[in-house]
Amino acid sequence: MAEAQKDLLDGNPLVLDSQEKELIRRIGVTVNYPKGQIIFSAEEVADRVYLIEKGWVRIYRLSSDGREVTVGSIRNPGEMMGLAETLYHGKRTCFAGTISDVTLVVVTKKDFLDVLTDEHYLALKVTRLLAARMREAEAMVHELVCWQVPSRLALLLLKISERCGIPDEKGRMKIKLRLTHEDIAGMIGTTRQTVTSLLNAFKREKLVECQGREIKILDPKKLASWIVD
Amino acid sequence: MAEAQKDLLDGNPLVLDSQEKELIRRIGVTVNYPKGQIIFSAEEVADRVYLIEKGWVRIYRLSSDGREVTVGSIRNPGEMMGLAETLYHGKRTCFAGTISDVTLVVVTKKDFLDVLTDEHYLALKVTRLLAARMREAEAMVHELVCWQVPSRLALLLLKISERCGIPDEKGRMKIKLRLTHEDIAGMIGTTRQTVTSLLNAFKREKLVECQGREIKILDPKKLASWIVD
DNA sequence: GCGCTATTGTCGTCTGCCCGACATTGTGGC
DNA sequence: GCCACAATGTCGGGCAGACGACAATAGCGC
Numbered sequence: 001m002a003e004a005q006k007d008l009l010d011g012n013p014l015v016l017d018s019q020e021k022e023l024i025r026r027i028g029v030t031v032n033y034p035k036g037q038i039i040f041s042a043e044e045v046a047d048r049v050y051l052i053e054k055g056w057v058r059i060y061r062l063s064s065d066g067r068e069v070t071v072g073s074i075r076n077p078g079e080m081m082g083l084a085e086t087l088y089h090g091k092r093t094c095f096a097g098t099i100s101d102v103t104l105v106v107v108t109k110k111d112f113l114d115v116l117t118d119e120h121y122l123a124l125k126v127t128r129l130l131a132a133r134m135r136e137a138e139a140m141v142h143e144l145v146c147w148q149v150p151s152r153l154a155l156l157l158l159k160i161s162e163r164c165g166i167p168d169e170k171g172r173m174k175i176k177l178r179l180t181h182e183d184i185a186g187m188i189g190t191t192r193q194t195v196t197s198l199l200n201a202f203k204r205e206k207l208v209e210c211q212g213r214e215i216k217i218l219d220p221k222k223l224a225s226w227i228v229d
Numbered sequence: 230m231a232e233a234q235k236d237l238l239d240g241n242p243l244v245l246d247s248q249e250k251e252l253i254r255r256i257g258v259t260v261n262y263p264k265g266q267i268i269f270s271a272e273e274v275a276d277r278v279y280l281i282e283k284g285w286v287r288i289y290r291l292s293s294d295g296r297e298v299t300v301g302s303i304r305n306p307g308e309m310m311g312l313a314e315t316l317y318h319g320k321r322t323c324f325a326g327t328i329s330d331v332t333l334v335v336v337t338k339k340d341f342l343d344v345l346t347d348e349h350y351l352a353l354k355v356t357r358l359l360a361a362r363m364r365e366a367e368a369m370v371h372e373l374v375c376w377q378v379p380s381r382l383a384l385l386l387l388k389i390s391e392r393c394g395i396p397d398e399k400g401r402m403k404i405k406l407r408l409t410h411e412d413i414a415g416m417i418g419t420t421r422q423t424v425t426s427l428l429n430a431f432k433r434e435k436l437v438e439c440q441g442r443e444i445k446i447l448d449p450k451k452l453a454s455w456i457v458d
Numbered sequence: 459g460c461g462c463t464a465t466t467g468t469c470g471t472c473t474g475c476c477c478g479a480c481a482t483t484g485t486g487g488c
Numbered sequence: 489g490c491c492a493c494a495a496t497g498t499c500g501g502g503c504a505g506a507c508g509a510c511a512a513t514a515g516c517g518c
């Protein structure tokens with residue numbers, strides 16, 4: 001609650017506001033990607049940044065046995081991506097893949113740096129954005145170290161529903177991302193089987209409901225009570 | 230000049246160069262902390278940033294059972310700290326504690342933001358610094374999810390020796406931080422006992438050598454071969 | 459609708475590592 | 489130098505969750 005209020009005051013640091021987006025659009029090129037496409041891959045030169053206009057993108061790494069580990073989070077419309085690796089010189093260390101049809105604005109590194117220099121308030125925004133993501137990443141490390149899998153899954157569901165969920169008639173959040181259990185496993189550092197059985201346990205307790213691959217949060221409070229440190 | 234440009238483009242993004250440090254010193258106050266002191270705590274208002282002049286600082290969170298989980302890494306002389314939480318509005322989520330005698334330059338949030346606005350190249354530096362740390366945090370997540378404890382310990386030793394190590398006559402790196410096994414456990418998400426026995430296994434294989442609480446890396450190559458994904 | 463592949467469901471087995479317990483050694487403070 | 493407490497060494501039991509295997513569905517292209 002306090003969090004949401006602060007966001008209202010200072011602006012959500014994760015998403016750009018409309019004039020910031022306009023700035024990016026002016027120096028970039030709009031591109032469409034269908035669902036299931038890879039936008040960039042590890043080892044590529046990180047010479048461009050992206051603004052997500054529409055759709056969702058997953059940032060992940062590949063482990064040696066081929067598992068996809070979502071190290072960042074899912075990037076929403078209005079967010080930028082590819083920032084850290086582009087600002088830090090060098091190559092990409094992760095992959096970006098679309099989990100829905102996506103529209104992006106692509107900006108070259110040079111143009112982006114130029115606009116950061118000219119519009120110093122945008123530079124500050126980018127810095128704050130990285131700071132916010134930094135915190136998230138640190139929280140993730142803490143959770144992986146200290147929490148059991150059920151807690152991590154419960155938190156993930158709550159976080160995703162908050163960020164990408166759409167409320168139904170009764171105000172209950174529905175996650176329309178159509179993630180597979182394997183996807184979810186990669187986001188909380190566990191296996192597909194464990195996600196399946198935990199999700200079924202949550203269903204049995206009427207905390208969530210699944211229609212096809214869409215997940216609806218029925219009882220966020222009780223779900224949150226699964227989070228134990 | 231060419232020297233300054235090189236630093237901006239290719240220099241270690243984690244540490245400030247001498248003119249950047251001078252800039253910070255001019256707007257800050259120098260303070261000394263003895264070893265084992267807490268510099269800031271979770272829940273405090275994040276209204277200042279720090280430049281480490283001398284010594285090492287550990288950034289950690291507290292788990293509910295009292296364990297200290299090092300979520301960032303150890304901060305070296307020349308690095309800044311307290312950035313992310315200060316730039317992002319709000320409170321600290323972690324603790325900063327000295328692991329040696331430390332000299333810091335303390336800068337208020339306001340003064341820091343002013344200097345970022347005036348000296349836009351410093352703003353870019355800070356952004357790149359956060360980007361670099363972001364990458365590190367993502368790598369940490371990946372490692373926690375995919376790697377076994379021995380791999381994580383091996384990598385930690387190599388990373389620390391590279392960053393804070395001092396070479397002996399034969400060029401072998403010595404870690405003088407005097408970390409306890411408990412400290413190390415908190416950095417790689419495991420328990421004290423596991424660290425003890427693994428470290429002994431490494432000793433038996435002549436990969437490392439311990440004198441008191443100082444660790445010397447005898448065979449970095451062979452140690453690296455313990456890192457299996 | 460049909461068929462094929464991707465996804466989900468469910469079950470043992472297995473194991474890395476946590477956790478408690480305790481002895482031993484080290485070390486900083488006086 | 490001595491003492492008290494902190495840190496290390498070592499062991500066994502226990503368990504969360506990985507892993508493999510396979511059946512049952514679902515989803516999607518045609």
